[in-house]
Amino acid sequence: MGSVSALEILKSRVADQQARGLTRRLVSVVPSCGRFVSVRGRRCLLMASNDYLGLAAHPRLAQASLEAALACGAGSGASRLISGTLEAHLELERAIARFKHTPAALFFPTGYMTNLGVVSTLAAEGDLIVSDQLNHASLIDACRLSHAEVQVYPHGDVARAEELLSQGPAHGMRLLVSDGVFSMDGDLAPLPALLAAARRQDALLVIDDAHATGVWGATGRGTMEHFGLEPGPEVVMLGTFSKALGGLGGFAAGAPEVIEALVHGARSLLYSTAPPPAQAAVALAALELVDAEPWRRERLHTLSALLRRRLAEAGLVVACESGPIVPMLTGSAQAALELAEGLWQRGVFAPAVRPPTVPEGASRIRLTVTAAHEEQDIEDAAQALILAAREAGL
Ligand SMILES: Cc1ncc(COP(=O)(O)O)c(C=O)c1O
Known part of the structure; x- marks a missing residue:
């Protein structure tokens, strides 16, 4: 009896979180590093990893x-x-x-x-x-x-x-x-x-x-x-x-x-x-x-600057001026989810980041650049974000 009510308590806690748009899922990403991954059956450009120098697959x-x-x-x-x-x-x-x-x-x-x-x-x-x-x-x-x-x-x-x-x-x-x-x-x-x-x-x-x-x-x-x-x-x-x-x-x-x-x-x-x-x-x-291999760091910063330039040219504001972490704030968790979905549909994987990882009202998409990317990948990611942001009314 006791264990049944304990499980009910856990279920209702998770349900509360889900009702606030904060559902969490462990989505399989194959492989875990490099330029391209398969996510929910779609081949995507990986723009979410912290493998900044592209060393994980070295x-x-x-x-x-x-x-x-x-x-x-x-x-x-x-x-x-x-x-x-x-x-x-x-x-x-x-x-x-x-x-x-x-x-x-x-x-x-x-x-x-x-x-x-x-x-x-x-x-x-x-x-x-x-x-x-x-x-x-x-x-x-x-x-x-x-x-x-x-x-x-x-x-x-x-x-x-x-x-x-x-x-x-x-x-x-x-x-x-x-x-x-x-x-x-x-x-x-x-x-x-x-x-x-x-x-x-x-x-x-x-x-x-x-x-x-x-x-x-x-x-x-x-x-x-x-x-x-x-x-x-x-x-x-x-x-x-x-x-x-x-x-x-x-x-x-x-x-x-x-x-x-x-x-x-x-x-x-x-x-x-x-x-x-x-x-x-x-x-x-x-x-x-x-x-x-110092070229990896140089390439990382060059590509990061390129992504920022392309987003700025399209009038998109990102929260940080330099470096490989490129956050685009959406405010609500729901808007971040919609933007992430729009990116995935365009073949770019960058999941929504929501509370408690960030403060309430500061949900976002956090794009990351790595030295494993090619220049064309960055152009593609920028284009996908611009279109997905327009579609989401951001
Ligand atoms: C700022 C910061 N410190 C520490 C950690 C934890 O590092 P690790 O993933 O090696 O446990 C992370 C990320 O996971 C982080 O972003």
């Missing part, structure tokens, strides 16, 4: 995965603190630290687990976290998990962030937390001002460069490089291998004291089995490719 990553699995096995067998730390993890962590110009780094199974582990270890009860309003869900969840006081500042408002930091506990930790590139909007955090504020307020600055690593900065090091900054000991850089780096896994890079604290306290690292050797090998190969 033969060198597949080869690295295969060789590591054949040499070291499919799994790591235990958590990092027991018997799960393999030479592949340590080699990768040295490479991440070199890549991010920090003294030390730590590899996590995913970016989400990185954020949970880092924020909830660095801040605890009695501490203060000051967090951007549009930070990624993983950072929001991490703040909740920490039991610290959390203060949210309006998006990008550094003056308010500093004011909140200045009201922090005299002896506790102050953490200033921001996405480096905001995942749904594509804009960059005002990093120079955030860093200056963190320094003045004796705070640690935690930057999640999930969408910046490999994409921003002359050599793809991320937002610090883009702004001409070097990470000092007060900066903790976070990132993921799941987007521009084409694989899976997250990392934290920073001062040895920070990494040591994470090894002692990050529960998402300590109480989860270590990533398999193949995952670490793929990540290492991807870091090498960022340096070996």
Whole structure:
């Protein structure tokens, strides 16, 4: 009896969400990366992936995965603190630290687990976290998990962030937390001002460069490089291998004291089995490719600029001025669904993004460009969006 009513409760919760136009479906996309995919039986140009450099299908990553699995096995067998730390993890962590110009780094199974582990270890009860309003869900969840006081500042408002930091506990930790590139909007955090504020307020600055690593900065090091900054000991850089780096896994890079604290306290690292050797090998190969194939980043930015130009010529307004994330706001969830359907009918796959992923009234289509695209793909995607937007009355 009890389990029947529990299932009824779950059904009615989902039905509530569906009644608000927020139905969620797991739609199969075949293959998962590259230029073209099959979605609901239609061949579509893929304009929704975070595989910004087009590395997910790179033969060198597949080869690295295969060789590591054949040499070291499919799994790591235990958590990092027991018997799960393999030479592949340590080699990768040295490479991440070199890549991010920090003294030390730590590899996590995913970016989400990185954020949970880092924020909830660095801040605890009695501490203060000051967090951007549009930070990624993983950072929001991490703040909740920490039991610290959390203060949210309006998006990008550094003056308010500093004011909140200045009201922090005299002896506790102050953490200033921001996405480096905001995942749904594509804009960059005002990093120079955030860093200056963190320094003045004796705070640690935690930057999640999930969408910046490999994409921003002359050599793809991320937002610090883009702004001409070097990470000092007060900066903790976070990132993921799941987007521009084409694989899976997250990392934290920073001062040895920070990494040591994470090894002692990050529960998402300590109480989860270590990533398999193949995952670490793929990540290492991807870091090498960022340096070996800089044309990918250049092409990505050239194609991103082309898409924006074509949309602007047609009078369409997008929410961000540069970079591979091109969001077009529709307001209502229903309008976003209609626009996504219009795109799919024209052979372009870019699903609707709706609350709670974005705030109420800020539903959108989020197009993403990758280095795997051809110039003609971008022309086709722009044309499809222009026609679908007209049809939807946007
Ligand atoms: C800003 C940001 N941080 C963290 C994550 C989580 O990374 P991962 O997919 O590796 O768990 C994502 C996306 O998924 C993200 O957009």
